Amino acid sequence: MNTNSLAAVAVALLLVLSGVGGFVQLSGANTAATASTPTDSYVVEQGESCYPIEPLSTNGTVESFYDYRNHETHPEDVDRMYSSYGTEHLQEDDTSLLFLHEGTDGLSLVMVHDQVDGDTEGGAVTFDIAGLPSEAEWVVQDDLYDGETNMATWDSGDGWASASWIWSEARTDGGAIQGGLNDEFAVTIQPAFNEEAEHYDNEDLYDPEFHGDGVIEDWEVLSGNADDPDRTELPSLEEPVTIRTGTCDTPSVSYDRTDDGTTANIQGASADDRIALQPTAGTDANVTFETVELAGVEDSGSITFEDRQPDGLPDAPDDVESLSYLTMTGESTQDASATITFSVEAEYLEQQGLSPEDITLYEADDGDWVESETAVTGESGSTYQFTAEVSSLEGVTVTQQPASESAIPGFEAGIAAAVIALLAALWAVRGRDR
Known part of the structure; x- marks a missing residue:
């Protein structure tokens, strides 16, 4: 030879x-995951009203645009009345503002209450926000600092975040949420203004009368030019508001927070529509359920997502180990199908001696686990992304197969x-x- x-x-x-x-490289494993097509249309809905809006765009971050100042962030010779100074040109007395900001750090949901150095007595507001992507978080918190005089309270959980503010005369309160909003989303705010706010009659506060009986009278949505935006007054201070991608002609999705998860409510759908819903994250930190893209829904329906094992099913399919569960119940689960998108931490796979091909999604179907067609669709560096097609929406589990051998x-x-x-x-x- x-x-x-x-x-x-x-x-x-x-x-x-x-x-x-088993050393053959996954197709695309050395390349970034294909980015989703940017969604660049947005609406705000309250009751039967729907308003197209545009983000307020600047060349900086949402933190710099909001410009929150207190004694921990600014020196004594700078105005710092525990308020937003970057949005001062937008503020109005006794008015709460809601808008999207698009900057160098992506898209953010922003809310600002009242006016700094204005003719206002103060106020109190509570927002409970549901339907948030798993990576969403408060990135601006007005107020947040050390000391008992800070009476604003902040909280967050799987798919939700909340804040309760109280402020005195000639000041603002508010904040900004960021993370996961650059793709398709729908976020619902349950408002509680004035007497309905958590801190309005809270005697446990450092100063229960801090709001000075001030009230919010108007709730406005801003759109367009960051220097001089269009303003739309919302019809109600009591009804929930949903801000989402899409148009007023596309199916509407809103969210309610439940004791054990979130409920997605769908309106105006047809069987041909594919509707992206935000599930809860799942029962294991190494696995995140990211999207449930629903098909086959006629007109309206609802699905409740809970991080638990579906009722009446074994812990795992035969010969595999379940990593994370997601249960889905509701009116839209009977005849619908879905594409489930989830991610798994790359570090976990490495620690367990697993490859991405060892990960499979099973769906709950008539009291048993049935294997679904699962594909690796991308890698971000820290996680692998997967999609799976399911025809039953009782619940799903992500599983790991034993490490492959010769x-x-x-x-x-x-x-x-x-x-x-x-x-x-x-x-x-x-x-x-x-």
Whole structure:
């Protein structure tokens, strides 16, 4: 056998070894996950009213745009009345503002109550916000600082966040939420203004009368130019408001927070629509359920997502281990199907000696676990992304298969030894030919 032939055999055996041993690279594993098509239309809905809006765009972050100042963030010679100074040109007395901000850090949901240095007595507001992506968080908190005089309270959980504010005369309160809003989303705010706010009659506060009986009289949505935006007054201070991607002609999605999860409410859908819903994250920190894209819903319906094992099913399918559960119940689960998108931490797979192909989603179907078609769709560096098609919406579980082994014990080692021997022979032949 000549040198070229020997080299060809060695290369062929190396390729066989790489395939048998499970070292073949996943398609696209070294490239960034394909980005979703940007969604650049937004609406605000309250009751039967729907308003198209545009984000207020600037060349900075939402934190710099809001410009919240207190004694911990600004020196004494700078105005710092525990308020937003960056939105001062937008503020109005006794008015709460709601808008999207688009800047160098992406899209954010922003709310500002009242006017700094204005003719206002103060106020109290509570917002409970549901339907948030798992990565969403408060990135601006007006007020948040150390000390008992800070009476604003902040909270967050799986798919929701809340804040209760109380402020005195000539000041503002508010905040901004960021994370996961650059893709399709719908977020619902349950408002509680004035007497309905958590801190309005809260005697446990450092200063229960801090709001000075001030009231919010108007709730406005801003849109367009960040210097001089369009203003739309919302019809009610009591009804929930949903801000979402899409248009007023696309199906409407809103969210309610329940004791154990969130409920997605769908209106105006047809069987041909594919409706992206925000589920809860699941029961395990290494796995995150990201999207449930629903099909087959007629007109209206609802689905409640809960981080728990579906009732009446075994802990796991045969011969596999369940990592995370998501239960889905409601009116829209009977005839609908869905594409489930989820992610798994790459570090977890590495620690368990697993490859992405060892991850499979099972769906609950008539009291049993049924394997679903699951595909690896991307890698972000820290996580792998997966999609799975399901025809039953009772519940799902992400599972791990046992780490793959060679079909013939010792086969890989034998191939490796053969390759080493052939390579040694190749170098010997080359030496004699010189």
